[in-house]
Structure formats: structure tokens, C-alpha cells
Amino acid sequence: MKIEDFILKIENEFEDLTPGKLKPESRFRELFDWNSVNALTMIALVDSEYDVMLVADDFQKSKTIQDLYNIVVTKLQK
């Protein structure tokens, strides 16, 4: 799993994102109107692509795409 693939999948899922704009250091709450619907969409995406379950606390602990990616990788390894 590479962060580039993770970013690509997110860009494909969220129509508001301009392709190529999303970076590991991007703060996802500042990219677009972040709300609970978007968070649930992210949970569904990660679940279907990686079979990993993100929970509310994971979002609270994360600021950037890299933070979320790290959580997914950690959970994948468990």
C-alpha cells in the first residue's frame, strides 16, 4: 500500500477535490466543506478498499491525509 494510491482513491471518491491537489500534508478539514457525511464516505471508502474500519476517534486524532493513512496502515498490520 502506497500513500499515492490512497490519495488517488480519495480524489476519485470526492468530487469536490481537484485531481493532483491532494498531498500527504494536506489538512483534510480545510480542503472542502468537511462534515459528518464526508467522514462517513471516507469510512465506507477505506472499508471497501482496505477492509479497515475507521472510527470517529481516528478522525479526531488526525489532521492530515498522512495521519489518516498512517492509521489505516497500522490497522492493516494488526
Next chain:
Amino acid sequence: MAFFSIPYTRIAGISTCVPKNIVANKDYKWISAKERELLMRKTGVVEKRIVTKGMTAADLCLEAGKKLIDALNWNKEEIELIAFVSQSREYLLPATACILQDQFGLPKTCLAIDINLGCSGFVYGLSTIANYVAHCDIKKAIMLIGDVTSHASYRDKTAYPLFGDACSAVALEYDEHATPMYFNLQSDGSGHKAIIIPDGGMRNYPTKKSFEYKSYGKGIIRNKLQVALDGYAVFNFSLREVAPNVNTLLKQFNIPIDSIDYFLFHQANLLINESVRKKLKLSPERVPYSLNKFGNTSSASIPATINTQIQQQASTQKLKLLFCGFGVGLSWGSVYAETENICCPDLIEI
């Protein structure tokens, strides 16, 4: 595991009643136009039905039941069981089923029972009533099911746009040739706060404070007599439990997944339901939705989807169906049932 089969019980009919009053989410001014569009697209709820002041779940059930009893040409004297599966009871006590027994004009020999469940109510209700029919010499039974959920706070964007009001009536009868129904029912009360109305019961008896509105985040203002929804917890629960419950049922009773004509899921929201559908690798044609027109209609969502989405197939064909309810409790379960020529009257609007 709560696996079991129930023989000798046939689903004879299903009818659904909704309020005439249509509320469209495009008019939900509490949130921005952009957020409204996102919400409609992701939840799948474009519009729903909302009761007018004073109309209750029992009123909707009464109309659904009357129409079904007439359409089946059942003699009321022969109905030996009436069940009200709902979390929108008329009073804290007595049980609403007793009141409905009288309102329907059913005989005093009729057993009346309330079952206090929401999203999983259809599968749990079916299991309870089918057991009475199969094992207690009850020949004809009516299950009335559904909720008035529109008392969610208008200023709570996590709940108000999702829920719609609807109730259904389901007729069950003894049939010694009926194919058994197969069940897999589960619960997890550790998640009881995921969907909760905290005050108004015996644990938190209503006080002045119960009516005070408080903010629980951006766009979320409600009081403690209104439903509180932890979207993350509900979503995680649905992704974790629903597909395995269905798969386990099918495996336990050696039912090939490809043999099933339709999967009728509780209509939670499109994001959840589509995730479950994809997990089970089901094609969209086999998974009908009533979400877009009626929203999340709690325990009526499965029968309402049958009435509005596969009415013709259910009323004219022999079908293999999988019902799956999941949510408040937390409580969930699935049922495999074979049906043939179910009496399915047109949707009732009052």
C-alpha cells in the same frame, strides 16, 4: 447463535400506509444548499412523508390493517393475534396492541402484544408471531409495524433529513405446506446509546430540563426527548455486523446466495445500504430501495419497500426473499422466507 427455523407459517399479505404530507430535503433550510445536495446524494433521501399534528403510528397502522383485512377478505372473528411492533406507542401504558384490538373490532379471544423494537422490528416481529402461528394453534395473525420518527429535531441535521413516517400491516396465517422461514437474530446492548431518546422513560423521567435545547456540534441542536443519532457508531456497526449476519444465516441453512430473488434491507441510508450490498456482492437489481421517496422508515422500511418497489412481483410470483433489519438497540437479524402471491394492496395515503 440464535439460529432457528419456523415451519407452517405463510406471509399472506402486506400493506403500507403513509401520511399524504410530503417533505422534500431540497427545502431543508437548516443547512446550506451545498450540504443539502451532498446529503441527498449520499443518504439517498430525496423526500419523505411526515405526519400532521395529532396523527400517530397507531393511526397509520389502523388504516394499513383495515385495508389488508378487507383485501384478504379475512373474517375478523378468526384473527387470534394482533401485534404492534413499534417504538412510537400511544401511551407509556397500556400496550398499544390492546387499543388496536378494540379499534379493529377484533374479538376478545384475540391475543394482543407490543414489541418494542425499531429498525430490526420486522425480522424480530416475524420471528415472534410466526412462532405463535406455528406452535400455538393460531391460524390468523396481524402484525402492525412502524414508527412516527418525524419528532426528531428540525435543527438536527444528523437525524431530521433521514427519517420518514410509515406503518405497515403484515398478515400471517397457518399453512402446513409453507416452506420454513430461517432466522439469525442478534443484539448488542453495549451500543444502546448509538440511537437513543435519552429522556421520557423510567431511567430519565421527563423534567423541565428534558425540553431544553442544546447544541451538540455544528447544525445539531435538539432536546432530550428527541432522537440522538451517533452516525459514526451506527455506520461502524452496520459495516461490521450486517453482511456477516446474512452470510452466516445462508451458510447455516445451506441457502445459495444466488438463489435469492430479492434482498430487502432495512432502509438506513444509501451510504450504509450500498456498502452492505457491495460487501455481499449483490447486483443492484436484487436490492430494491424505497429510501429516495420515503426515507428511513424504521421497522416499516422492509414491508414498505415490498409494497412500493416489488409489489407486482410479490403479488404474482413465487419468490425467495431475504429480509434484514438492523439498528437501534443495537439489534439486528435476517430472515430467509419463500413467498407466493402475497396480497399487496396499493400504498395507502392519509
